Amino acid sequence: xxxxxxAERDLFAKFDDIIQIRENLLASGVEDPFSLVxxxxxxxxxxxxxxxxxxxxxxxxxxxxxxxxxxxxxxKDALDRFGSGTTGSRVLNGTYQGHREVEDALREFYAMDHxxxxxxxxxSNLGIISTIxxxxxxxxxxxxxxxxxxxxxxxxxxxxxxxxxxxxxxxxKRLKRIPEGAGILVVLEGVYSMLGDVAPLKEMxxxxxxxxxxxxxxEAHSMGFIGEHGRGVAEDQGVLDQVDFVIxxxxxxVGTVGGFCVSNHPKFEIMRLVCRPYVFTASLPPSVVATAAxxxxxxxxxxxxxxxxxxxxxxxxxxxxxxxFSLGTSEPQSAIVAVIMPDLEKGAAMWEALLHEGLYxxxxxxxxxxANMTLLRCSLCAEHSSEEVETILGMFERAGKxxxxx
Amino acid sequence: xxxxxxxxxxxxxxxxxxKKSVAIADNTSFAGDLEFDSLTVMDFVAAIEDExxxxxxxxxxxxxxxxxxxxxxxxxxxxx
Numbered sequence: 001x002x003x004x005x006x007a008e009r010d011l012f013a014k015f016d017d018i019i020q021i022r023e024n025l026l027a028s029g030v031e032d033p034f035s036l037v038x039x040x041x042x043x044x045x046x047x048x049x050x051x052x053x054x055x056x057x058x059x060x061x062x063x064x065x066x067x068x069x070x071x072x073x074x075x076k077d078a079l080d081r082f083g084s085g086t087t088g089s090r091v092l093n094g095t096y097q098g099h100r101e102v103e104d105a106l107r108e109f110y111a112m113d114h115x116x117x118x119x120x121x122x123x124s125n126l127g128i129i130s131t132i133x134x135x136x137x138x139x140x141x142x143x144x145x146x147x148x149x150x151x152x153x154x155x156x157x158x159x160x161x162x163x164x165x166x167x168x169x170x171x172x173k174r175l176k177r178i179p180e181g182a183g184i185l186v187v188l189e190g191v192y193s194m195l196g197d198v199a200p201l202k203e204m205x206x207x208x209x210x211x212x213x214x215x216x217x218x219e220a221h222s223m224g225f226i227g228e229h230g231r232g233v234a235e236d237q238g239v240l241d242q243v244d245f246v247i248x249x250x251x252x253x254v255g256t257v258g259g260f261c262v263s264n265h266p267k268f269e270i271m272r273l274v275c276r277p278y279v280f281t282a283s284l285p286p287s288v289v290a291t292a293a294x295x296x297x298x299x300x301x302x303x304x305x306x307x308x309x310x311x312x313x314x315x316x317x318x319x320x321x322x323x324x325f326s327l328g329t330s331e332p333q334s335a336i337v338a339v340i341m342p343d344l345e346k347g348a349a350m351w352e353a354l355l356h357e358g359l360y361x362x363x364x365x366x367x368x369x370x371a372n373m374t375l376l377r378c379s380l381c382a383e384h385s386s387e388e389v390e391t392i393l394g395m396f397e398r399a400g401k402x403x404x405x406x
Numbered sequence: 407x408x409x410x411x412x413x414x415x416x417x418x419x420x421x422x423x424x425k426k427s428v429a430i431a432d433n434t435s436f437a438g439d440l441e442f443d444s445l446t447v448m449d450f451v452a453a454i455e456d457e458x459x460x461x462x463x464x465x466x467x468x469x470x471x472x473x474x475x476x477x478x479x480x481x482x483x484x485x486x
Contacts, residue, residue: 153464159461159464159465161463161464162448170452173455174455177459371445372445
């Protein structure tokens with residue numbers, strides 16, 4: 001040890017830029033968009049937020065299952081019968097009857113051979129991608145992929161090759177150049193959550209298969225809603241049978257928390273022993289898997305709710321377009337309608353004006369957004385009434401005029 | 407293709423991305439000197455990949471910080 005002490009180098013210095021951006025934003029007097037508290041939740045579509053009665057238009061509660069009486073009853077019953085938590089890994093003491101039952105429900109929902117439930121959706125992508133694509137393999141993925149996909153790539157040892165968003169030709173060029181004999185995993189999403197746009201899975205999967213790739217599709221934002229049985233965009237485009245791995249989550253349409261992978265791969269069950277984000281974490285609480293299983297089974301027969309959610313999405317998209325807002329897609333493609341803001345300051349002002357009107361939407365900004373855009377992301381729920389959607393449009397009109405965006 | 411030819415081809419490709427007309431030498435860095443953000447990197451890498459019919463994976467990109475390192479890497483891939 002030397003006599004003189006070296007001054008401590010602050011490891012937090014690397015965050016100074018983002019601290020500055022945040023301070024500048026709050027200095028403008030705007031209500032903090034990233035520390036909203038819901039003091040009371042009244043229904044899937046209404047809550048008391050920062051003291052105000054608010055319509056929720058920024059949750060992923062697409063099918064409104066969070067307050068479904070059957071779902072709640074199943075959760076309470078599991079709490080009583082199995083306790084509050086498992087305190088263990090799925091491969092040791094953390095697999096209860098309920099974990100088996102939710103995996104059975106998923107197999108039936110997707111009509112697939114295998115289902116594996118993770119503790120979060122994030123861990124599902126992290127675990128499956130990092131485990132199946134190893135050293136010498138290639139992962140070809142869309143540049144706008146979710147953080148959990150990127151982190152799965154970073155955690156594995158495969159070569160990572162991104163291509164321009166939804167660009168079939170760019171994807172094929174990269175596949176064509178991969179050395180003969182290398183293993184390839186193509187990673188796509190059904191719905192991209194920032195703009196709410198859908199991938200041309202039919203064309204992309206055909207190209208992927210031409211080059212001998214395995215295909216993983218993240219259907220987090222489409223499950224329960226898109227496709228005849230709510231299986232997602234791959235079902236809707238008639239190519240689900242060519243998808244090797246579907247990744248999904250319980251934290252959106254299913255209405256609780258957790259994630260999964262379903263597959264027909266004959267060796268899939270080995271994942272339970274080799275996938276570290278599955279093994280080295282505690283399993284979901286019994287009440288959570290019970291609510292998930294009940295919700296998934298109800299979503300199999302939710303055709304009317306799906307139809308109403310489409311009506312809501314079409315009406316909101318058309319209404320906002322008529323008001324003069326600039327949207328992420330030229331036609332409604334999912335339950336997400338993204339409103340493009342001129343910049344972060346205007347976006348934050350608009351977000352606050354909407355909150356004061358009694359409407360909660362998501363403020364999304366770089367780096368989560370593509371092309372450095374600031375977005376107000378609206379996600380609709382099957383429980384929003386048609387009248388509520390009209391009320392929402394009125395709020396957007398007043399707030400947009402007050403802030404000077406329309 | 408030798409290093410000089412790879413250099414001259416990449417010099418042509420980089421022009422539209424070099425918005426501030428920075429003088430380019432082997433030690434010119436993409437992040438610091440050219441101020442490439444992640445979107446520019448993606449488009450620039452795609453243009454290089456198409457020109458030379460190669461793949462520069464994200465793993466390889468992480469090792470390339472300067473113009474000279476890029477020319478070396480692409481020259482190396484040509485020999486393979």
